[in-house]
Amino acid sequence: MESKEWLKSFSKEEYRKHIQKIQEQLEKEGLDVMLLSAPENIFYATGYRSWYASSLFRPVFVFVPKEGEPAIYLRILERTTVENTSWCKNIYCSGSEERHLGNLNAKDPEEALRKFISTLEYPVKTIGIEEGDGLHYFWPLHILKELISKMSDCLEFVDGSRVIQKARMIKTEWEISKIEEACKVTEEAIVDTFATIRAGITTEKDIAKGIASRMTAKGVDRISYLTVNSGKDKYHTFNSYATDRVVQEGEIVLVDISGHIDGYASDLTRVMYVGIQPPQKYVEMANVAKECIHAGIKKLVPGTKLSEVSDAIEGYLKNARCQVLHTSGHSVGLTVTEYPNITGDSEEIVQPGMVFALENGVYPFDETIGASSIEISFRMEDEAVVTETGARWLSGPGKALYTMDDF
Structure with missing residues (x-):
């Protein structure tokens, strides 16, 4: 089979370095999962980069666990771009069922996050978000508010700025x-x-x-x-x-x-x-x-x-x-x-x-x-x-x- 690594944003070795640095910081900060929304952070953690992010009507999230592989949530039409550009294998997609565009395995970010957490081999209590100076939550704020509200029974959302800041601080x-x-x-x-x-x-x-x-x-x-x-x-x-x-x-x-x-x-x-x-x-x-x-x-x-x-x-x-x-x-x-x-x-x-x-x-x-x-x-x-x-x-x-x- 012809190699398609030329489609990737960066090498798999580079991807591993990024994930390792994020996970080391998650451990230091005592957080279980990092929720990423900003395009530059999504790119850093997966390799996924697309002009799709120019529209604020279609959110993309990446979940980085302190152990294991990250996951990405987005609309089904972007799945192939994720597969082409990134090393992320855990892909949760939403979309319109009547269009028959492929496997829709999450109706919204909440379902994607719940499903992802259920696959992890450790209990999840804290989710870090981009809250501090120099970072920004990227999508419409109501989406984050709804996510926090619906999952407040089992999760605490806290400032995880230092996790991604410290990971990105030292360049490869x-x-x-x-x-x-x-x-x-x-x-x-x-x-x-x-x-x-x-x-x-x-x-x-x-x-x-x-x-x-x-x-x-x-x-x-x-x-x-x-x-x-x-x-x-x-x-x-x-x-x-x-x-x-x-x-x-x-x-x-x-x-x-x-x-x-x-x-x-x-x-x-x-x-x-x-x-x-x-x-x-x-x-x-x-x-x-x-x-x-x-x-x-x-x-x-x-x-x-x-x-x-x-x-x-x-x-x-x-x-x-x-x-x-x-x-x-x-x-x-x-x-x-x-x-x-x-x-x-x-x-x-x-x-x-x-x-x-x-x-x-x-x-x-x-x-x-x-x-x-x-x-x-x-x-x-x-x-x-x-x-x-x-x-x-x-x-x-x-x-x-x-x-x-x-x-």
């Missing part, structure tokens, strides 16, 4: 390779698009379109973040969509971009001066933005608290007499921003296999007015993976400030 070599590939493609798309910018002609939307088209041409299958800021009316904004505004000579263009390859994300920020010779103060501020994250990667060593990494980045900015406006980075994986964050109060310990987007910037503003008075923005963001001895860059590291003279 395959995951790291995908993030690195996404970073490379994103970097090339940004630089190649910067080369096309023409003062008085190019719009922010032209820049966004150029980056997006180059990313997709080189394998990015989803873009989840595409910020383009230019000119004094947008220097004080951080997450704006591109506009029809035409960029002008002497302005700064800041782009913050994330694209996914096989589920895994990049997250890079780059800045360009629209001209040949930028003012010296621009060069100095851009270099501070770059060097602050380089100070951070030097602290990204196993055994270090993430708060110390944050202190290194923020400390560099303060020593350069720059205000600190935001936190200094976050983990990256199946989502652009995931646990843990690089903050001054983080107690999480740096471990090999963690992947971070290190970021911060220089944003001069009038403190008597606030952030709305930011007069210009220089931010740097690059990704790094923690190794046994320190960390290495997965992107760039990028140039502090591009100019038209670079092209």
